[in-house]
Amino acid sequence: TQLLEQSPQFLSIQEGENLTVYCNSSSVFSSLQWYRQEPGEGPVLLVTVVTGGEVKKLKRLTFQFGDARKDSSLHITAAQPGDTGLYLCAGAGGTSYGKLTFGQGTILTVHP
Amino acid sequence: NAGVMQNPRHLVRRRGQEARLRCSPMKGHSHVYWYRQLPEEGLKFMVYLQKENIIDESGMPKERFSAEFPKEGPSILRIQQVVRGDSAAYFCASSPPGIQTDTQYFGPGTRLTVL
Numbered sequence: 438t439q440l441l442e443q444s445p446q447f448l449s450i451q452e453g454e455n456l457t458v459y460c461n462s463s464s465v466f467s468s469l470q471w472y473r474q475e476p477g478e479g480p481v482l483l484v485t486v487v488t489g490g491e492v493k494k495l496k497r498l499t500f501q502f503g504d505a506r507k508d509s510s511l512h513i514t515a516a517q518p519g520d521t522g523l524y525l526c527a528g529a530g531g532t533s534y535g536k537l538t539f540g541q542g543t544i545l546t547v548h549p
Numbered sequence: 550n551a552g553v554m555q556n557p558r559h560l561v562r563r564r565g566q567e568a569r570l571r572c573s574p575m576k577g578h579s580h581v582y583w584y585r586q587l588p589e590e591g592l593k594f595m596v597y598l599q600k601e602n603i604i605d606e607s608g609m610p611k612e613r614f615s616a617e618f619p620k621e622g623p624s625i626l627r628i629q630q631v632v633r634g635d636s637a638a639y640f641c642a643s644s645p646p647g648i649q650t651d652t653q654y655f656g657p658g659t660r661l662t663v664l
Binding site: 467468470472477478479480481482485487525527529530535536537538539540541542 | 553555580582584590591592593594597604605607608640642651652653654655656657658660
């Protein structure tokens with residue numbers, strides 16, 4: 438069974454601070470997705486990382502896929518209240534073709 | 550450019566009734582996935598379907614749950630004789646044809662409440 442450990446579970450910071458969310462596994466994934474979910478809505482795809490060591494930037498968000506494709510991180514620079522939400526990582530591939538394995542999620546609150 | 554559509558958005562059923570959840574994938578997408586999000590838990594995979602075929606149903610409870618994706622029309626997740634433990638948000642996702650099934654786009658979900 439593939440598992441993804443996501444940390445921290447909760448993060449409460451002030452506007453302007455930086456933060457990093459981690460996603461770790463003992464399994465190798467063919468790719469890893471990061472999603473953001475608002476209350477009452479479905480997850481919205483932020484990025485897909487595929488290659489070990491890959492780094493992708495989306496404005497103030499930086500996503501990294503570990504060299505061994507077992508872990509990933511999401512770094513937000515100068516967080517804003519609009520960044521508040523639930524962030525989810527999801528791994529794909531390996532022995533579970535077509536199926537995403539989700540982490541438990543990180544609830545981020547950015548205070549003005 | 551419609552995304553994944555799910556209906557109803559909210560569904561209330563009494564114990565023992567049937568629940569039918571519908572999902573229309575994004576235009577051009579032929580892979581459909583169903584996930585369940587229980588209160589205070591993460592998203593859990595249930596089933597992966599292509600048109601007229603169930604590819605992987607390893608996450609689906611063996612009893613009372615079934616899914617289909619017919620040649621025409623939406624994908625249906627059917628829960629028979631619902632129990633209170635079935636109360637959850639059910640999400641459908643879709644991906645385009647081909648080998649790249651990793652990137653999945655999610656619908657807004659159906660929130661099922663069993664009284």
